[in-house]
Amino acid sequence: MKQTLPFNFGGIPAAFSAYRTSRAVVLPVPFDKTSTYVKGADKGPRAIINASRNMELYDIETGTEVYLKGIHTAKSVLASRARDMVNKTREKVSRFLGDGKFVVVLGGEHSASVGSIIAHAEHFEDVSILHLDAHSDRRDTYDGERLSHACVMARAQELVNTIVSVGIRSMDSSELERLKKDTVLYASEIGASKDWIKKALKALSKNVYVTIDLDVFDPSIMPSTGTPEPGGMDWYAVVNLMEALFRKRNVVGFDVVELCPSKHTVAPDFLAAKLVYKLLSFKFRGKDR
Numbered sequence: 026m027k028q029t030l031p032f033n034f035g036g037i038p039a040a041f042s043a044y045r046t047s048r049a050v051v052l053p054v055p056f057d058k059t060s061t062y063v064k065g066a067d068k069g070p071r072a073i074i075n076a077s078r079n080m081e082l083y084d085i086e087t088g089t090e091v092y093l094k095g096i097h098t099a100k101s102v103l104a105s106r107a108r109d110m111v112n113k114t115r116e117k118v119s120r121f122l123g124d125g126k127f128v129v130v131l132g133g134e135h136s137a138s139v140g141s142i143i144a145h146a147e148h149f150e151d152v153s154i155l156h157l158d159a160h161s162d163r164r165d166t167y168d169g170e171r172l173s174h175a176c177v178m179a180r181a182q183e184l185v186n187t188i189v190s191v192g193i194r195s196m197d198s199s200e201l202e203r204l205k206k207d208t209v210l211y212a213s214e215i216g217a218s219k220d221w222i223k224k225a226l227k228a229l230s231k232n233v234y235v236t237i238d239l240d241v242f243d244p245s246i247m248p249s250t251g252t253p254e255p256g257g258m259d260w261y262a263v264v265n266l267m268e269a270l271f272r273k274r275n276v277v278g279f280d281v282v283e284l285c286p287s288k289h290t291v292a293p294d295f296l297a298a299k300l301v302y303k304l305l306s307f308k309f310r311g312k313d314r
Contacts, residue, residue, distance in 0.1 A: 033098035035302065036078030047095030049305055050126045052117060054102045054137035056110045059173040063251040069284035069297075070101065070131040076291060077298035084306040086268070091306045097126075107136055107172035114140025118278075122148045127308060129301060132282030134251070135162060135174040138236045139181070141280055145234045146184045149277050153187035153230040154178075155270060157263065158238040159212070159254040161196035163203040174251075174283075177236070179203060189228050191215075191266065192241040195254050212256050222269050233270065235279035235304075237263075239297055249293035251285045260296070264303060271307035279304055 030036030034051040044050070053070030060066055082092050102117060104110035114130065118141045121128045130141045135158075146152050156162075156178055163182070167173035172180065181188055182203060190204075194212040208228050215221050240250040243257035270276060284297050 030078045032074065032078070034074050034077050034096055035080065035082060035092050037092050037096055041092050041095050042097055043095070044097045047097035048127055048309060049094065049096045049129060050099050050121045051096060051129045051131060051301070052099045052102065052114070052121070053131045054110065054114055054133040056102070056104060056107070056133040056137050058105070058134070059107060059136055059168070059170050059175075060134045060251045061168065061175075063285050065285040066132060066134045066251055066283055068286050069133060069282070072286035072294040073131050073281070073284060073297045073301065074098065076294035077302065079295070080298055080302060084303065086264075086303070087306045087310045089306050089310055091302065091309050094309045094312075096305065107170060110137065111140040111143070111172060115143045118144035119148065128278045129305070130280035130282075131301070132280060132284075135177045135236075135238050135282045136172050137282055138177055138280045139172060141278065142181050142184060142234060142236070145278050149232045151230045152185055152232045152234055152277060153189070153228070154181055154185055155225070155229060155233055155235045156181075156188055156190040157192050157236070157241040158190065159192060159194050159240040159257060160238070160252065161190065161193055161200045161204060162238075163200040164197060187228055187230060189225055191225050192258050194256050212258065215258065215262065222266050225266060226270060226273055229274055231275055232277050233274045234277055235267075235270070237279065237281045237300070238283045239281065239293070240283055242296070247293050247296060249285050249287045249290070250283050263300070267304055268307055271304070276308060
């Protein structure tokens with residue numbers, strides 16, 4: 026008889042998914058109102074959670090089973106307007122941080138990150154942001170909306186002093202004035218540089234929040250995004266960057282956004298789920314319960 030797994034991140038039994046005893050909280054934010062090309066990112070969180078229920082829970086690189094630290098899946102943030110979604114996400118993340126939890130937000134479109142970034146910037150001192158994305162996302166407004174998925178990092182720049190963007194390969198000329206040359210690693214630079222990871226980490230402060238738009242990956246392995254761009258990063262480039270980051274900085278939280286699931290393939294859903302679990306494995310490696 027086939028075992029029925031709980032519908033939570035990792036398909037984890039209650040002993041390791043209860044809120045009170047969990048070190049980490051996964052917060053789904055299935056919001057997709059401002060995206061302008063392929064719609065469907067609101068289905069991303071559920072697809073990631075569903076795929077995660079089919080993962081092996083032993084992580085080879087760290088030699089750990091991070092689910093034993095406890096991973097709680099919270100109720101989704103539901104909203105019909107961007108402002109309401111941001112406020113609700115901020116409120117929930119702030120409560121989780123106040124309870125000492127490590128928070129992972131699952132989007133949804135990239136605007137789902139804003140509330141989480143606000144909450145982390147309020148809770149931790151001197152937070153910088155590592156931003157993985159195909160796009161700069163620094164327009165001040167897009168289609169008249171300041172909380173558009175195209176404006177996320179413009180809003181983040183109003184909250185923190187430093188943002189390091191990695192994997193960028195598409196932007197509007199109006200965004201150039203908001204980019205600091207020494208804190209942007211274009212995708213075209215990464216393959217030609219031997220020390221690009223060191224360069225990416227150099228400008229970051231001790232406390233770092235990570236936001237990952239899945240279109241940072243090449244569409245050959247991540248076709249399921251609303252705005253896929255050619256020339257993206259591969260799995261190990263991203264994982265190696267993350268491993269170095271978690272080893273050298275205090276990562277205070279992260280989000281993974283912009284999965285737009287396809288009925289034709291579940292591989293991108295699984296990639297996103299595995300990425301979340303991998304980052305949690307890096308975070309809690311060597312830490313006592």
